[in-house]
Amino acid sequence: MHGRPRKAYKPEEEAASAAKAVKPRSLQSQFMSNHHNKIYTKEAIELSTKLLEINPEAYTAWNYRKLAVEDRLSRIESDPDLVKSILDEELVVVESALRQNFKSYGAWHHRKWVLSKGNSSIGNELRLLDKFQRLDSRNFHAWNYRRFVVELTNRSEQDELQYTENMISTDFSNYSAWHNRSVLLSSLLARRADGFMPNEKIPEEYKLVHDAIFTDEDDQSGWFYHLWLLDQTVNVETPLLISSWPSHGSRINLSGAGCLNDSSSKLPTFCFESGSFPLILYFDQDVGGVSSSTVKIDSELKGNEDLVWEPVSKKNSQVSCVWVARLKYMSSEPSFRKEYKVNVRIGNSPGIVSSRGFNFNAPYEFVFTAHVHDTVEESQESIVSWTDGFDIWDAQSKDLNSLVTLDQLNTQMDLKWRQEALAEEIDLFHALSDSKIGKLTLARLLKAEAMISGDAVKGVHYEKIVDLYNDLMALDSPHYQYYKDEHSVALLHKVTSSTESLSRYLFQYKDMNNAVCLRLNNLSLSRIGSVEKLLFVQMLDLSHNELHSTEGLEAMQLLSCINLSHNRIRSFSALDSLRHLKQLRVLDVSHNHIGKHSVDTTRYLCSSPLSNSEWTQDEVGRQMPTLVTKYWDAYFVFRDLNLKQLDIAGNVIAGDEFSSFVIQVVPKLVWLDGQKLRR
């Protein structure tokens, strides 16, 4: 089915093909008869050999041979020589089948099956493989079989590593060899085998892969290996806390639902109808085991003895880089004090473990003050505007500094060899910076260096990275959107690299107790990033960008209003991450592409029956099953949200039928497309 040239139709060829089919057809029908009647005579077995010579893919014939072998072995069990000769016969048949079709799954498996019987000598297998792998060095069946043989013979990982090196030195463009090398090396590095300490071995590996990348910069064989080395250089195994809300030393104002009686204050106040506020922990990688025993909290706030910590992730995942617990602050008994100190200690007792199995072992402690206000007025159901009522934030203000968290450096990390390796790579790849892979690698290296450097270096690096992705968008246009996404991430790194630069995008919304509003509109962002630095934001304006998903926003647990109008959202399933935002009341997704496309790229990234999540049918589901199937993405996302205000105009899906469906699904909705609903 592959690589056969197309030929014009000729009747005589059809006849020739039919003639050629006569013999195999009769072989096949005789074989079937033997198989169904369990005939394992010498002649019958010989017939299956002939069939397999013509068609090594005839899987039933391999099955038949296994039955025949078992039948013969059951008669002669005591004679090891005879056993061996029966099995050797099979190996010969497999070998000739493989000569005919090197990619026959059935043939390779038959060989494994024979060898697993343990009576054949395994010594010949590596020699046979060497021969095959010289003919086709990328054949993955042969490589898989090689790993099988290596395991049977207990050949050392070091010897196999040497084999990959030999293959690579014969031809650097052998992705299969690089792949196998990464498997072997990561095993050797993980168990710190003799001579395989990361700080010595990884710099050596960089040198090896340079030969591949610099010989032919368009050859991809070394690209992914280099990226893996870079990952090994910057990523530390042990997890680390990188930010929290509230942050260390901060003072937060809390109130219940409604407006404050003291409107003279300029400070933002966080209102929570539930009478509890989220405590957010943000780690550098997915971790499990965050609980009231691994995170200790001392405070005078009552009723928080056994806090429940939840991972901000898909339902059936018990790991996440974001964890949240809700602290009660509005207890029923009258409070005499208004200020409460809260002390949080993480990781003093073991239990927080990364998804790769490494313990959180850098205990961390932070303290913040909660100031609880009285509310006098009932909350009003007024419409939230994205145009009026905003004040610019004073960049010098102390309040801002206490809100914005700066990331914590991993003091345990052995930085020296990592910095040296990165510096050397950056130097080298500058020389290759006219090519695509040169620019891309340089951008990645600079990002890595920024991660382990101070603020001054960061700002400069992100500037360079943004430029490199700009170049790449022009240089390699088929992958334009890949670079565009990376560009957006780098831009957000730049924006959040200092309080000063971030403050230019920060505002306060007077009508909602001076809520903190971040306006990242009109930046042509195609992707969201740096959310760990934005945990304090309550209103987020992302309008007039190129976003097609809200992935990442789930960490911003304080968000109550989001403006996504004029973006590229294609379906409601792309808003799945918003389901984690318990405070969200106002959502604008007007002027997007919802309903325009037949392909939904977030169909399986959204919790729904499609991705096997439990589904309890409600009233809407019972009464409108057809609309639920038609608008399943809106149904499953909206029924978990508690929206009061929604804008969906300017999408293909918008219309009377959809509006009346949404009103049923979101019973608390007050405003739809700027109109107050009459219920």
Place this chain on the structure above:
Amino acid sequence: MSSTSTSSQMGQLVADKHVRYILMAEKKKESFESVVMDHLRMNGAYWGLTTLDLLEKLGTVSEDEVVSWVMTCQHESGGFAGNTGHDPHILYTLSAVQILALFDKLNILDVGKVSSYVAGLQNEDGSFSGDIWGEIDTRFSYIAICCLSIFKCLDKINVEKAVDYIVSCKNLDGGFGCTPGAESHAGQIFCCVGALAITGNLHHVDKDLLGWWLCERQVKSGGLNGRPEKLPDVCYSWWVLSSLIMIDRVHWIDKAKLVKFILDCQDMDNGGISDRPDDAVDIFHTYFGVAGLSLLEYPGIKAIDPAYALPVDVINRIIFTK
């Protein structure tokens, strides 16, 4: 005029010719190719019928004839063979189930029996064998999960272990292989990502790393290959695209160039699509070409589900019906 000389004047899908090609291919039982392919006729039927449905022409085949032939391939064990007389295997069991789903005829199956056959192939470590002879491959994990999900009885297997096994086949380039340590391959990635998607476990995928590997499968001609430094091939349009869609990274490739590559692989005279321009067409690549175009939102083709490889309306009907 030979088909080779016309292949440069492409531009659009010759859907009618493909329909005719599929209907004709079914009748050509005399050729050498049909004997060699005899054992996987069930796959062939699935490829052909799904293509017809995507082109809204499923009505042109005799449903009763197909369904009764499919049922002749079922064994006492509950599994299906690639054709009448052959042995049962999980590969053909899925195709049989998919064909019946296309015709909305799952009700004629003894679901308990088929699902027990599939569930019985799970091994202690969570992996799946293809049949009683014990070949293990993540393709079989996908098939088992896909089948059982269509039957809504994933609880018959240990899903957690099945997922753990798939995750153990994840490589340092973000892709997946057929067994732990095996090299990443687009077809295998589709199987693993599909199984993780159906079970709600896509958080195990490094979407950015895998997405970059997958989008770099696009070569200068616009076609996609299945591994680095390999030739492009129409069948990877399906495997790479569906994987990219499931992880929401399909915008990282140039869709217009890929559409052109697939259209360039059509036989404009006799219908059918080949692996590369000017190669011989076959039903396998015809299906993957049309399914790929469906994922690229080519007009006139029904939407196909990227995980189940069946039309979206068929899957929505099955999944959202309580």
